[in-house]
Amino acid sequence: MKKFIKPATDFFRNLKEEVAIVFGHDCDSIASASIIYKLSKKLGLTPKLIVSLHNFEIDKKTERKLRKFKNIIIVDIGDTPEEIINRLSESKNILLIDHHLPKNYKCIYVNPRIYNKNIYMPTSYITWLIYRDILKDDDILWIAAFGTLGDFGVKNNKDLFKILKEKHPQLIGNLRIEDRELFEKSLLGKITKMIDSCRIFEGIKGVEYVAKVIANSKSYEDLLNDKRINEIYKKLERAFKNELRRFKKRKLEIGEYLIYEIKGRLNLKSSLASYLPKVYPNKIIFVAQKSEEGYYEVSVRRGINRRVNLAKLVEKISSNIKAEGGGHPTAAGMRVDDLKELVQFLKNKKGKSRLLR
Secondary structure, eight states: OOOHHHHHHHHHHHHSSSSEEEEOSSSSHHHHHHHHHHHHHHHTTTEEEOOOOSSSOHHHHHHGGGGGOOOEEESSSSOOOOOHHHHTTTTSSEEOOOOSSSOOOOEEEEEEGOOTTOOOOOOOHHHHHHHHSSSOGGGGGHHHHHHHHHHHHHOOOHHHHHHHHHHGGGTTTTTOSSSHHHHHHHHHHHHHHHHHHHHHHHHHHHHHHHHHHHHHHSSSSHHHHHHHHHOOOOOOOOHHHHHHHHHHOOOOOTEEEEEEEEEESSHHHHHHHHHHHHSSSTTTEEEEEEEETTTTTEEEOOOTTTOOHHHHHHHHTTTTTEEEEEEESSSSEEEEOOHHHHHHHHHHHOOOGGGGO
């Protein structure tokens, strides 16, 4: 057992009541919550899935929902202000499982980056470690795998995928255990995209639906055979092709940077940003979309030939314009007040600069 998960396993062994499981909107969040839900059920607990309205932080409405719970498990939500978590901890038993940059949370906090800031271990991988330390893990291997793949964490956590390939070879086939190849060509990759399509097309309701399907599933076949999810996935394939056509006409290239704004209502920015690095291997890619609140959400990726640390990149950009940013070396995100300000900043930095060193 990896020592950093011991506080989590101890938490479960001492838990005997109803527990709220709070999670975000992406595949890693959905997988993590589903694994914790299954673990809780098998331990005789009464778990309740709660999707935070905001993907990376617990919003005020979600915080109010949590008042009626004594036990709370938060997964893959890393940007909640410290005062909110610490205030909740005064009257609640909180376990927070995450893999983003650590914060000074006063609760039971399981995050491998507390001990190694450079480690890349998605939350679904961490919850798999917790689960298998308590119970046999056969029924959740595929869940941990699609969550880890969804966060492009295969390269750094290959042991999970080697076990999956041995026990469920049809999910990987003869493909290399490599992020992009699995995402684009494997059945596991299709499952990952099917799950993400629910978020894209139906927002919070889609996330709630697919999470319940997975949390209560007997195998991945339950997801593959779900009529509603299949219909949503077909819509996504059509919408993505249409967005690619618009992208080719409207993209903005500024030296080594590539910027594109999605104008439609479908939240395709993360999917598009993850697709483009192979098409533009030498670019730093920014895909933006305006939120209902008026600011721009920006997914940042790097071409497959680039090695720039995107987490550090967006932090540097955010310190120079009205923006907030963070993430991981290979995938990051930003909230930008004015997209034109970001464009102008990149125009000023379009040559090889200290920004990327």
